[in-house]
Amino acid sequence: MSSPVTDATYEVRVLDVRIEHRDPFGIGTSRPRLTWRTDTYIDGWRQAAADIEIDGAVSSRIGPGCVLVDWPGAPLRSRQRATVRVRVTGTDGSHSGWSAPLEVEAALLTPADWRAEWVSPAVSMEQTALLRCDFDTPIAGDGARLHISSLGVFEAELNGSVVGDHVLDPGWTSYRSRVVAETFDVTDLLRRGRNTLGIRLADGWFRGRLGADAAAHPAHYGDRIAAIAQLDVVTDDGGASTVCRTDARWRWIHGATTRASIYDGEDHDARAEPAGWSRPEFDDTGWFDVDVIEHDVVLVPRLGPPVRRTEEVEVAEVLDSGPSDGSRLLVDFGQNLVGRLRLDVDGPRGTTIELRHVEVLESGVPNAASLRSAEATDRYTLRGGGPERWEPRFTFHGFRYATVDGWPGRFDPGDLRAEVCHSDMTRTGWFSCDDPLLERFHENVVWGMRGNFLSVPTDCPQRDERLGWTGDIAVFVPTACFLFDCAGMLRSWLTDLALEQRDDIGVPWVVPNVLDQWIGCSVWGDAAVTVPWTIYDRFGDAGVLEDQYDSMSRWADLIVGWAGGDDGDLHLEWVFQFGDWLDPTAPGDDPSAGATDKHLVGNAALCRTLDLMRRIAALLGRDGDAERYAQLHERARSSFVRSYLTADGLLTSDAQTAYAIAIAWDLLPDDLRTVAGTRLAELVRSAGHRIGTGFVGTPLVCDALCDTGHVADAYSLILQTEAPSWLGTVGRGATTVWERWDAIRADGSLHPAAMTSFNHYAFGAVADWLHRSVAGLAPDQPGYRRLRVRPLPGPGLDRAAAQHDTPYGRAEVGWERNGGHIRVSAVVPPNTTARVELPGSTTSFDVGAGRHHWDVQDPSRAVEAQR
Ligand code: BGC
Secondary structure, eight states, X not given: OXXXXXXXXXXXXXXXXXXXXXXXXXXXXXXXXXXXXXXXOXXXXXXXXXXXXXXXXXXXXXXXXXXXBOOOSSOOXXXXXXXXXXXXXXXXXXXXXXXXXXXXXXXXXXXXXXXXXXXXXXXXXXXXXXXXXXXXXSOOSSOEEXXXXXXXXXXXXXXXXXXXXXXXXXXXXXXXXXXXXXXXXXXXXXXXXXXXXXXXXXXXXXXXXOSSOTTOOOOSSOSOOEEEEEEEEEOTTSOEEEXXXXXXXXXXXXXXXXXXXXXXXXXXXXXXXXXXXXXXTOOOTTOEEXXXXXXXXXXXXXXXXXXXXXXXEEOOEEXXXXXXXXXXXXXXXXEEEEEEEXXXXXXXXXXXXXXXXXXXXXXXXXXXXXXXXXXXXXXXXXXXXXXXXXXXXSOOEEEEEEEEEOOOSOOOGGGEEEEEEEEOOOBOEEEEESOHHHHHHHHHHHHHHHHHXXXXXXXXXXXXXXXXXXXXXXXXXXXXXXXXXXXXXXHHHHHHHHHHOBTTTBSOSXXXXXXXXXXXXTTTTTHHHHHHHHHHHHHOOTHHHHHHHHHHHHHHHHHHHHTTTTSSOOOOXXXXXXXXXXXXXXXXXXXXXXXXXXXXXXHHHHHHHHHHHHHHHHHTTOHHHHHHHHHHHHXXXXXXXXXXXXXXXXXXXXXXXXXXXXHHTTOSOHHHHHHHHHHHHHHHHHTTSOOOOOTXXXXXXXXXXXXXXXXXXXXXXXXXXXXXXXXXXXXXXXXXXXXXXXXXXXXXXXXXSSOOOSOOOGGGGGHHHIIXXXXXXXXXXXXXXXXXXXXXXXXXXXXXXXEEEETTEEEEEEEEEETXXXXXXXXXXXXXXXXXXXXXXXXXXXXXXXXXXXXXXXXXXXXXXXX
16 A cells, blocks of 8 residues: 555655556566656655666666666676666755665567477368467576567466467457567476477468458468467576477367357367366377477567456346346446456357347347457357356457357356456546436547557457548547556557558558558557657657657658658648548448538548647757758648638638637738637537537547637537537447447437447547547647646536646646635646646746645636626
């Protein structure tokens, strides 16, 4: 338990020393950057200096930095361990003691460290395999490490125990180039003498169908699934001895999981599971020899967290208990979630239980339309003879309801649990207010993120898609960076984006790319720039800009070429565009044909990208590029104005998104900005404060209204309960964010279009505005080194608050109406400052770290009083 801030035993202490964007065990970098936070009750505390100690030697004294500080010691070698401690001195002369030690350990850092070979079982698509090998080791005890990866997905067992708690390892990366190798501490599982290492192996994302073409079962990355593993034991001299590795001695047999597919689910026949197969006593006579195969994929340690089971959800209600023998059931988990079911059952050998997962009911009946061709069905055949527990290993589903067929005997709801699975990111952001529907919507956004951050950021988690759509994360990334620490996961995804992009057609629509036909387009391809920029802005990680610069400038230069090259108008015309995807007026079968011209959207995005490139190049000291992009930005902006601004100051698409992006991305001459804001407010009002935007306009429309003085209209829009609106979906029972505003229509029927997901985070991107503007907590400098405290109270809410664990510590901003006043509160973390602009005021002032309160006159009362 941590001590309260006023604990008299310390004034200043260093907490949470950490590295990069992941846990410190098995890291892939030899010079991990360090971050820590300072806990103190001294108001206005600032760090003047810090000492960093590595393995007992004070290596370095640095200045005020405490976020992603360069590794001050010698580079780590493969497997090397180091102990890091930090202490700080304040500008006021106060100082901390040493922090708790952080143990850092490197993984295998070079290909030469790998002595193992890729071993492959001869299983066909959707079949699974068990692989095993016995080995002897005279040494055990201190420091046994299993380095392991697969072409496919794996779960390892050592001497009968599952290794680690990850799900669907090694996750999905651009397998043509790189695959994650995991490092596990298996010291406690290894014993002196005979041991057995076993690996369960299935297709995962490596092989099997990916993408919406139900007929195709392409082997996207290769015909053979395979595993590679190496178990090293640390020797007395600090070296490592490999005691087991995959090679030709390994043997395999078909797994009792007779079918495993990401989209379709898993069949498991427990009768066929060889008891004790990963124990040394097991007799593997009759097993086959593996094939040793060549594969040139690069093994890399992961950059972010692994996928884990993060929560267990109980059955909320048994809706249909079926025939009296209980053999067919319909259960409701009360929440659309992503993961799979775990069952506890006791019944006759050979009984098969079938679990079908769906997101919605229509007229009380499970409706699987949102899954398209994904079968999302698991089957378990009982071994019999006592209680059994089972959960599929190699699939996941997006569901709220499940039908259960064939349950033997009486069904107790406690026998079925939903295991929620996703990349195990730390939650960092919260929002609350006095409107329960808005709070529920925010909760839906959180669930949407959890469901779609499963190894890669996906469009949706349930249907025959689940792909890393670039446009979806491009619009959602600011919200994502507030809610969870997703920097590591997104940096990994960006690495793949850079690997997959092409000099002729740009950034693929999906990363990792499994689509055959694509050509880069605006907003979606711009993820190459907007995602790293947001990671820099929210986490203070300038390294992401450096690392992605080649990727982003290749993309920017390609679209500049498409837009007309080096002189004249800079204008994208023929280029393929998804536009303001899925605005509520777009025809069901053409989501890009909404109210805003898709080329207007594309050219606005070109301006935005060039503006960011200008800033990024300047930040990185690439002055020539900064100058070039600044000129290109000006040209693109002038071309935008020439092409889309009419003589009376309106835009050629007289639609919410057109004005929202023109305002938010600063595309208009100053004098016309107000005109655009007025027109946007008129459009929003004439729509009865119902939403009129798609993927691109939705995150921006409330900002654009507020930035042009129409806060009340933004509030009416966010608090609107009539469809189409955010809260309209909540009113129709949404527990996640939908792909379409009218995924469930007024009469309760489901939208008939094939593309209707009930778990798509894109429209949840407005949550970033809730955090920054409704509650008033935003970064003013990268990584929240300076906060911007600027709540914009509006009609319909009497209080709102947000908390965010910034790299420097917990920040909080909230406000509450009280009679004719508003009380604003803020917590500014140590070593940061805040620029504060209070409601009703247009001037700002700075405050230092600490807890602050201000009482101001409620501006809405002031307006009323003047009337
Ligand atoms: C996906 C989207 C994606 C879109 C682009 C859809 O199938 O689900 O979210 O951005 O295609 O066209």
